[in-house]
Structure formats: structure tokens, C-alpha cells
Amino acid sequence: MIKWKEAGGVLAVLLTLAGLPALLWYWQAVALPHHYPPGTKIIALTATADGGLWTQDRIAGYSYWWRKPTRAEEIPLNQGDHVVLLVSSADVLHSFAIPLMRLGPVDVPAGHTVEVKFVADRPGILTFLCWQVCSPEHNNLRGRFLVKASAGAEGW
């Protein structure tokens, strides 16, 4: 009996060690995309006041201090894309807006993820930016969606 208990005990520990990261990976890689209709373009955007940038890189505990995230300056889209932005902040309160589309401003509190949906129905350049004076580098917190036209489309 005790042998079975021992084996069960070891198995539970090993399952935990392997299962927990697997569950988190499953949520991130499989469950989250399936949460939206097929074909939806999911873009994660994170704002950081330090350096004043929007990035598509994941900013996590391990990389916060020593990995410089890549600035998301230009993000290509196709006309007609249904876009879900998962906007988050790695440090302070930011605010997200795409002025040309009159989208936002939407508050993005530190550590929260805010969902912003839009359809890129016209070709052109859509500037997105932080709408809240968040830090000395606030003015650098901007980027652009480059919406590529489908044939015969009218731009902004």
C-alpha cells in the first residue's frame, strides 16, 4: 500500500512540474486565439514608460531589467483585417488611442490587459499613441499600423 502511495506522491509532483507550464502554454497558445472568431488578427501591445515605447515583445519579470524590448514602430495590416489588440502596461498608467479612427482613449492600468477591437476597413497609416502623460518619454509612445489596400480601395 505504502509503495502505491509513494508512487502516487512522486507522480503528483512530476505532474505538477510538467503540467503547470503546459497548462499556461495551452492557455496562451491555443485557448486564447480560439476565444476570437477565426481569422481575427490578435496583436499584443505593451507600453513601457521607461524608454517610452510600444512593443510587441513580451515583457515579463525575467526580461524587465536587462532586455531592451523592440519598439513596435510599424505594424502591417491588410485591409479588412479584424483586429483584436491586447493592450497592456508594464509599469504605469497609460492610455491607448488611434485618433484617426476615433478609437479610444482607453485607460491601460499597470499590469492590466485591455482588449481593443477594430476593423481595418480602409488602407493607410493609422497612428496609435499613448493619450496620457505617463512619463518624461511619453511623446515617444507612438507607433503606426500600415494598412495595405485591397484592389480599388479608398484610403483615409
Add this chain to the structure above:
Amino acid sequence: MASVNVVQEDRVRLEGLKRPWRFDIFAHWPWLKRLVKMRSFQYLVILPNLILFYLFLIAGFFGTPVGNRNIIIVFVWILWWFLLIAVMVPLGSRIWCTMCPLPFLGDWLQRRAVVKVRSGKSPGTENQFFGLQKRWPKRLSNIWLQNFGFLTLATFSALLVTRPVVSAVVFGTLILLAAALALVYRLRTFCNYVCPISGFLSLYAMTSVVELRSADRDVCLKCKYKSCIRGSERGWACPWNVYMGKLDRNNYCGLCFECVKSCPHDNISLFARPFTTSDVALRGYDEVWKACIMLTLAFTYSVVLLGPWGRLKDWANVSEKHNWGGFAVFGASQALLALVIFPALYYLSVRIGKWLARADSIPTKELFLKYAYMLVPMGLLAWVAFSVPLAMVNGSYILGVISDPLGRGMNLFGTADFPWTPFHPAWVPFLQVPILLAGLYYGLRGLHKVGRQLFSDPQQLYRSMVPPAALLLGLTLVLMKLFIG
């Protein structure tokens, strides 16, 4: 309560004093005894914490860097800390050590078992252990390492309690250190001599309302097996190297309940007892300094985290402000206060008390060690008072991280965006003041109790008590001023 067997041992005198009542919990709730005697008991209480802890580590490394949105910060430094200091230690002694996941890997490597017991011969035991099984150096067989470890962590606390990755690195290091020490040294060397959490648990467990003791000490003294410390085929040798026949304080009993399993006479039981009444003797300078460090830290934390002095906060918060000069001043001042100034003040109070009492026959060292007990209940309750606003003001973060433990956009229970909602912050001072006053009361009562062991003349007793009591009163007033402004 006719059925409640309160063991009044009025005639039993402990160091010249009446032994307080104790209530045999196992005798009255035998199911509890059956539960802890299960071989898998400790494994089953550790496993949930192990899973949570693993999640904390993952969250620390891979979750959001924002502290109040990351489960490792919110659960460990708000929920766990409050429960530990305000609930577990006073009500359960070292019950946290029963369920602590930090030494789990080390135990597993050392025993090559998570549930079963291995009979055999390893040095000083009737169990088979693996690893080098070396003896821990005698000069390190005290809590000085824990004192310095805790003080060091406390110096970096602004980082530790706000940066998930720092907490994850510290806890990950402690797990690896515990495992490495288990492979080299015997039993739970890490818990006994290294773990910074264990250090203050050992001190404040003295105040607890429970104790694990032999039901009849004579049975232990006559026992030829000494299975509690040596182990048997039913239980592992005491990981804390405690012999139940001599155990008279909670300090170094980690409540693993292995002795309950292995005792051939069924002589070990869990007792309830009054708060801060039974273990009233500090036995070494390491313990006295631990008491001084903990009280000093309760003071400096209150100054830095709750006080209105922005410059001090900036100095402590080196990760944001990068003011290394200021941080060095802060760290050095805190260490000086904890290791030199406060112990010196306490020593001075004891010396003056001795002079006032004309107690030349009592060595100053004895007075210094014994009177230090007054700092134990005061320290515990000062920490409780400090932790109350943390839980009440920041407790609502718990709801957010339960739904989104890593701060990556999950919403498991629909509470991810629950707003920060302080719980009746106006009540905080009304709770802190009575808690501090209770600390003062229990400190003075402890002082009086140990004083009676030393002085038969009440005049001498009270004269010797006046300066240490004044120090305690002064400290209470300073903390009160900090808490309520």
C-alpha cells in the same frame, strides 16, 4: 466544559514558576492525531503549497513585472505574510514549517522518498538517509546566519516586495540552497540554521498558543529507543534534531509530527496553552539579537513604508531611483540600528536596572538574556500591527491575481479587473493601537515573569524592571506615533 480536561499542573514548577494550564488537543480530538499519524500527512499539506509555489515562481519569471498584478507579490507579501505573522504563528506556532515547500526538494533528495520511511542506519538515526550526511559546524549551530540573512533581505525589501522576479530569484535560491545543504549535511540543516524565515518563526513561536510536547516527560526519559530523535520504521528521525524528553520551547520544533508517528509509547501530543506564557527564556545572544533585529525592522519598515518621509522611501527604493549612495546610507543605518544601537539601548536599560536593584549577585549576561523575552511578544504584535494595513489596504489585489495570476490577460473567475478597494482604511489605527498596547502588556508581563525567576525581593524586582519597561514603553509610543500620526 466538564469534558474538557485542562491539565492544571500547579505543583509542577518550571524554572521556579507555576506551569500554566495546557489542554491536550490530541486526547480530545483523536481524529486529529490519526490524521497527523498518517504517513502521507505532511506530503498532503505540502503539496498544495508546492503547486502554488511553483506557480509563484513561474509568475515571478514569466508574469507581469507589475507587483500588484503578479500572484507572487500579492500572495506572498500581502496574504501569506499577514496570515503567517498574525494568524499562523500566534495560533499554530511553526505550523507554516509543517507545510513549507522550500525544503521539499531537499527532503526528497535526502530521503529518496516523499511519503514512505526508510529504515536503516545513518549517523545518529535508525533511518536510511542519502547524501554526504556531514555534521553542521558547531560554531554555526545557532541562528546568527538567519539573523544576517533576514536583515540582508530586509534591506532589499523595497525590491523584494515589489519586483516579482526578485522574489522568484530569492525563493528559487532558497529552494536550491535547501536541496544542496540536504545533500551535504544531516537532517534539515537549512531550516535549522540558514532559512531566514525560520529564524523569526523560531523566536515568535515562543508566544504561540500551541505546543508539541511529550505527554509525560518521565516516559521519554526512561525510553530506551529515543525514536523521536533517532527515527524508527514508522517515522523519520526528527528533521530538527529535537529530543522530546528535553523539549521545553517551541523555537526549534518544526511541527513535522514525525515524532508522533515514531514514538513507541504514544507519548507525544499537541497541547493548547495560554498566549505568551509558557516559553519565556531566550537562551543565547543570537536569539536576543534576533528579537532586536525584528523589532528594529518593524520600526524601520513602518518609517519607510508607512511614514511621510519621501527621501527615505527614495533611498530604500533603489531599483526605481538608482540612488545607490542613498541606499547605502539607508542599509547601513538600518543595520547599525538593528545590530548596535537598539541592542546597546537594551543593554543599557538592563545595566541601569541592575544598578537600581543593587543586584550585584546576578550576572549582567543572565539579566540581559532573560529580560530580552519582553521583546518577543512586543515584536510579534508590532509586526502584526504593521501588517494590518497591508492586508486591509491592499487585500483587494488578491481578487485580481486569483483571476489573472501572471498578469497576462486571463480572467479565470471574472475578477481580473476588480478595482483596488481598500477595506475600511479608517479603521486601521483603531486596530493598530490596541494591538501595540497588547504587545506592551504581554512584554511587561513577560518581563515580570522572568524577573520573578531572578529576584525574590519584590522591591529589587521592580527596580530592575523599570528601565527595560521604560524602553518598551518608549518603543510602543514611537510605533504608535508612526502608525496614527
